[in-house]
Amino acid sequence: MTVQAYYRNEHGEDPVLLQNPSDVDALIDDLLVIDPSRNLAALHSMERPLMPAGVPDHELLVGIDGEAQVGVLAFMDDGNWVSFDPSTGRGEVPYFIMGNITEFPSHSEVPIPLVRQAVKEFLSSGGQRPECTQWQEPEFW
Template structure:
């Protein structure tokens, strides 16, 4: 089975050489690294090489995954023509927002964006195998600010 190639960025070193994700096992390894790694590297930005680039040379999309290994939850964000974040069944105990970090840069998500970590894995694998489309295995919401 052939899987599409995805480039992932979650630490400073990836600015020059992104992590390449090719298989479901690579997805699991990435999410494990986010869930067990440094607190300020618990989220990654992914771009599928299967999608077109904009005239500027930048990707036409962004898929963001976050993993909190202690609480076994995470978040998803998807941007192309519109911005979406995952929709969990209930908000967390953190109030209105939760924060995840890519290479020490914070991004706030609505608390309702947190979903079980197993679902983050499933969605990331779907993103990989679908050629970079927004995963359909999770419900989505359009955040007020994002």
């Protein structure tokens, strides 16, 4: 199984490849210490088909807030889903992919170990929405 990860400008032409759990840990560790304006990664499984336009039929967004020690997940294919933890709630929270902001709804931040588990499940399942976390349908997106 292989997943392409994009979170730095140079990844547009040369994405990071995730092929095993240690690659996932390296990605999360990098997002933990990276500049906060680049703390969100877009992931695409190479196991899923491309749409007729040549773009992936899905996407998993993975964000890490190293200061708050939490993260977010968003999964898109036939619908949009955002991670959910009813015990958290800083309000809408911003994460950044290559300097561009994405705001996540309240209660979308989850513990970092759960983010790691979800990305590993995404990798091992061939790009399916991880089942290890609760999901919510965002009101906007």
